């Protein structure tokens with residue numbers, strides 16, 4: 001009947017624009033290892049995102065993992081379980097212990113009122129997540145971190161281009177991780193970055209993403225391989241020219257969803273955050289089964305029958321993953337647990353047509369009781 005609507009669709013530049021961008025690579029024969037495209041992208045992205053320093057990586061996960069290694073952290077890290085696998089895995093893979101803090105029910109970011117009771121003499125850092133591009137309470141987190149002498153590292157994978165009070169969101173904290181995966185607001189096919197303002201930290205990350213190699217004869221870090229290659233950077237240079245347009249289109253779609261879902265009982269969208277320039281990365285709706293008449297999972301199945309593929313994002317909580325069985329108590333973060341059971345993210349991507357939003361919203365409102 002109608003075309004399949006997936007939750008997202010990767011943004012691509014015009015084919016000819018990319019071909020033009022990669023022509024230089026054929027001239028230089030320089031394919032990877034911090035080449036000209038890589039360096040150009042690093043400079044242009046730092047400017048666009050209003051951050052001091054940036055280090056590019058092959059993907060967001062390796063960026064976070066190697067950042068934690070470069071910071072020489074030890075002990076416990078306060079974080080949230082309502083996130084993508086990457087956040088928790090990066091902590092655990094560094095030999096650190098995640099301590100799960102609950103989230104708040106308004107924007108699904110870390111509940112700043114619950115952080116301090118989790119701090120012990122082993123706590124070394126806080127790793128909050130700007131979930132769906134909704135920003136954490138960066139000011140409260142900064143205060144707590146300063147008081148207890150903790151590092152703050154944001155998982156900003158969802159927050160590309162988000163600004164708070166005119167500042168780039170990645171300028172907050174000691175460092176922020178961005179993901180440029182195909183499914184994100186801005187992509188370099190796969191890719192990621194750490195934004196920071198510490199030259200020594202930048203140097204350590206530069207070495208760690210290239211096997212810990214310091215120079216031709218000295219290897220002084222147990223590094224990995226996580227370099228962004230020239231084809232990724234070329235895609236990034238092309239997509240950067242169009243990202244403002246992408247975000248503007250996402251806003252139009254979000255406004256339409258907001259208008260059409262406003263009167264549907266039991267379907268709740270996030271409020272717009274104050275002083276925030278948003279990126280409209282995701283379209284999460286909270287389904288209150290009592291008011292709506294069906295629960296989240298039922299709506300998810302119902303939409304599939306109409307070729308609409310929404311996502312249970314994030315479900316399950318990372319603390320409930322099979323690989324962590326028996327280690328964490330999901331009931332210790334009841335708001336996060338509830339969010340994981342009741343939130344559905346609806347399709348949104350820049351070249352989606354408004355009548356598709358109409359179709360999705362009609363499907364949701366007609367299914368209500």
Ligand SMILES: *Cc1c(COP(=O)(O)O)cnc(C)c1O
Pocket residue numbers: 059060061062083084086087129155157158178179180181190191192
């Ligand atoms: C996408 C994502 C990551 C990982 O980024 P990759 O570039 O896919 O490695 C980390 N955290 C969150 C919250 C994400 O959504």
